[in-house]
Amino acid sequence: MGITAPFGRMLRTLRQGRRLTIEELAEASGISGRAIGDMERGRSRRPHRSTVTALAQGLGLDEAAHAGLLAAARAARPGARAAESVRASAHTLPRGVRDFVGRQAELTELRALVREAADGRAGAPPVAVVSGPPGSGKTSLAVRLAEEPSAPCPDGAFLVDMRGLDERPPSAEQAVAGLLGTWGVGVAELARLTAEERLGRYHEVATGLRAVLVLDNAGSEAQVRPLLPRAGRLLVVVTSRRTLAGLEGVRRVALGTLSPRESAALLRAVVGAGRVDAEPGAAGRVAGLCGHLPLALRVAANWAATRTNWSLERLAGRLADEDRRLDALSAGDLKVNSAFALSCSRLAPEAARMFRLLSLLPGGDFGAAAAAVLADVPPAEAEDLLEELLEAGLLMTSRQDRYRLHDLLRLYAAARRHSEDGEEGSLAPRSRLRHWLLDTAVLAGRWHEPDYGRPPEDPGRLVALDDREQAARWIRAEGDTWLAAFREAAALGEHTRVVEVAEAMHWFSDHWVSWGHWVEVYERAAAAGAALRDATLEATHRNYLTWAYWACARRHDEAVEAATSALRLARTGGDTLQQAWAYAYLGWLRDAVDDLPLAADHYLRAARLFTAADDVNGYLQVSCGMIRVLRGVGRAQAAVETCRGILDALADPRHQDRIPPNVREFTALSALYAVSFVHLDEERWEDAVDALRSIRGQFDARGWHKQAGKVHLHLAHALARRGERAEAAAEYRAVLALDARVPADVRNDARAGLAALSAGRPAPLTRFAQ
Incomplete structure (x- = not known):
């Protein structure tokens, strides 16, 4: 740009x-x-701070003129702003290398696989495993392939950072959930699916895509094996430092170092052909001192490109003589720290400090706000420093206005930090970052809690939290960083802080069931409650843990144990509300295994306790579940009365401000959907039509296609039995219009209904399955 x-x-x-x-x-x-x-013609990329400073010095500008030029440069950046937001998909490609060179043989091989995948004649589409040492350009090669306009991938290209070197790398399940969200599967649908069902849905969607999926930096075969497509035209490219020899039926592309010719080409692309061709011997020595490793070469070349008065011979000399105290940093047997050290030695002190501090961030990408907190500088200054590191080749871009630190550079930055700042010098930045991340996590999470909502105005806040969506984007984008801070707080025994963050996330967690870390969050919070010797607090978080065990991990026995423990603790603490929630969760868990009589008993106990505790939201939630269970045990009238009680509570003026709008809407929808099955069972067609007409289109708008299809289908059945044939036919056609988004049996019932109408009779009915 x-x-x-x-x-x-x-x-x-x-x-x-x-x-x-x-x-x-x-x-x-x-x-x-x-x-x-x-720059003068507006044809270059946005200018970086170091470039502007060099120009200001060359022009002899005073401080005010320098500041004016810097402000103009900052305004030129499309991503520059004090408050960051994350609108890009979590799996969009990072910006590719503009001056990519070499690897032609490997690209040719991978292009053939793209064509093979696009052809779609084979059973399973091809999979490529690109392996090689760190810094060899595996990700750059994969992104280059995905970005090529000639690649027949109309559905786009996606990248998942598998972060295989992390202590806790993401699981295949987490990758599946994230990709499904990117591919348009709604949060609500994800929440209803087990891990096995999500994987099946992933393969269903993947089969229909013509795209490239890059699984970057994989750590093991188990991490990626479930993600390999079984059919369709999706080409998967896996990059890894390991060969992943346990994967069968894949095409392997091994990357070594660059050849001398390719190294020279990379230097020409970055430094300029004239300078390299004028000193071919020195260029060869530079490449050799960088081990012909693309990352090291690019770092050294970027450094040379901004210093046109330096000869390559002088650069080679500096590389050869650079301080060797960090020779332990290597890529296999390749020592690459000389190139890194040379670039770091020419950074402004503030940028060098920022580089060292970035090693305190967990793996994954990060935004300018977190960097600003680490360095204790204003956001605009942090962005300038990050752009200087980007220009020096010591930082990479990620999605939108976020950044990434290569694993080798992270190790190097950490080594420099230990050497130059010591552990004592890291304590304050680490603490500052932890407190800021957890403070912001609490504010963002509470946006979704009825008793909090919008946080108070704060002109100094580094991120925008002006609405629920902005808060949700921040929680998702910074999930790695605030979770790392949460773990650190738990390790330090900051128990009150731990339960505060976990509590703030309670309402939001329903919107991100697929994250994969809620069990850990609430296990730590329950342990913190126990450490504080607060029975009610521990009961609260064991109830939350019950939800996480079952909704997120499908660990039924552990969920029952957590709920039973919560009930015991709540009784000990005399807390009526947490007893109500424990019974509600126990009813939910009994319902899940079709133990409906016991589920009904637990739900009824919960409803009475919620009423006693004057918690209308809890009452509404448990009552919605109760309708289906009461229907299942043959108590139709009790189910109808429960629905009537829900609607009365929603209409009660006393609860006007106590029930959040989204809870109000979803509760009415759930209750009327559930009670419609009771009316259908009892052949009360008029009541069924009234209930179904009132919610028609609401599931469609939420992307809940299966439920939407059933609303249209059952409304059609009821209308047909009331003799409203034209409207019934329209509802049957609405089911068919949803096509593959609804199950085949629902579509077949709609076709049978249309055929029956044509024959002058209503469609045959079986038991209505919810």
């Missing part, structure tokens, strides 16, 4: 005002003449 016109015009005006040619400014600043010309 080109820089905006005001910066280019300002730069040209300043240069001409000092009667300098582009070549003279290049000589004075160390910035290439071509780069200056591109």
Whole structure:
């Protein structure tokens, strides 16, 4: 993306005002003449702080003029702002390397696989495993392949960072849930599916895609094996430092170091062909000192590209003589720290400090706000420092305005931090980051809690939390970082802090069931409650843990044990509300295994306790579950009365401000859907039509296609029996319009209904399955 016109015009005006040619400014600043010309014409990428500083020095600007030029450059950045947001998909590709060179043989092989996948003639589409040492360019190669316009992938390209070197890398289940969300499967549908069902849904969706999926930085075969497609036209490219020899039927592409010719080509692309061709011997020595490793070469080349007055011979000399105290950092047997050290040695002190501090962030990507907190600088200054590191090749871009630190560079940054700052020097930044992350997590999570909502105004807040969606985006985008801070707080014995964060996330967790870490969050919170010797607090979080065990992990026995423990603790603490929730969860768990009589008993106990505790939201939730259970044990009238009680509670003016709008809407929808089956069972067609007409279209709008199909189908059946044939036919056709989004048996029933109407009779009915 080109820089905006005001910066280019300002730069040209300043240069001409000092009667300098582009070549003279290049000589004075160390910035290439071509780069200056591109900036003035608005053809280059956004300018970075170090570039602007070099230009200001070359122009001889005073402090005020320098600040004005820097402000214009900052305004030119499309991502520059104090408050970050994350709108891009979590699995969009990072920005590819602009000057990618070499790897032609490997690209040719991978392009053939893209064509093979697009052809779709084979049973299972091909899978490529790209392996090689760290820094060899595996991710760059995969992204280059996915970005090629010639690749026949109309449905796009996606990347999942498997983070195989992490202590707790993401599981295949977590990757599946994230990809399904990216591919349009709604949160509500994900919440209803078991892990096995999500995997099946993943393969169902993947079969219909013509796309490239990059599973980057895989740590083991088990991490990626479930994700390999069984049919369709989705090409999967796995990158890993390991060969993943246990994967069968895959095409293996091994990356070594670059050849001398490819190394020279990379130097030409970054430094400039003229300088490299003028010193071929020195260029060869630079490549050799970098081990012909793409990452090290690019770091050294980026450093040289911004210093046009340096010869490559001088660069080679500096690489050869660089401090060897960190030789332990290697890629296999390749020592690459010299290139990193050289780039770090020329960073401004603030940028070098930022680089070291970034090693305190967990793996994955991060935003400028977290970096600002670490370095204790304003967000705009943090962004400038990050852009300087990006320009030096010490940082990579990620989705939208986020950044990533390569694993090797993270190790190098950590080593520099230990060496230069010591552990004592890391304590304050680490603590500052932990407190900020957990404070923000609490504010963002509470947006979804009825008693809190919008946080108080704070002009100094580093991230925008102006609505629920912004809060949700922050929680998801920074999931790795705030979870790491949460773990650190637990390890440090900050028990009150742990339960505060977990409590704040309670309402939001329903919107991100697929995350994969809620069991850990609530296990730690329950342990913190026990450590605080607070029976009610522990009961609360054991109830939450019950939900996590069953809703997120389908661990039924552990869920029952957690709920039973919560009930015992709540009785000990004399807490009526937590007793109600424990019974509600026990009813839910009995319902899940079709023990309906016991489920009904637990639900009724819960409803009475919620009423005693004056908790209308809990009462509504448990009552919705109760309708289906009462129907199952043959208590139709009790089920209808329960629905009537729900609707009365929703209409009661005393509860107007106590029930959140989303809870109000969903409760009415759930209750009327559940009671419609009771009316259908009893052949009360008019009551069934009234209930179903009142919710028609609401499931469709939420993406709950199976339920939407059943609403249309059952409404059609009821209308047909009332003699309203035209409207019944329209509802049957509405089912068929949903096509493959509803189960085949529902579509077949709709076709049978239409056929029966044509024959002048209503469709035959079986028991209505909810």
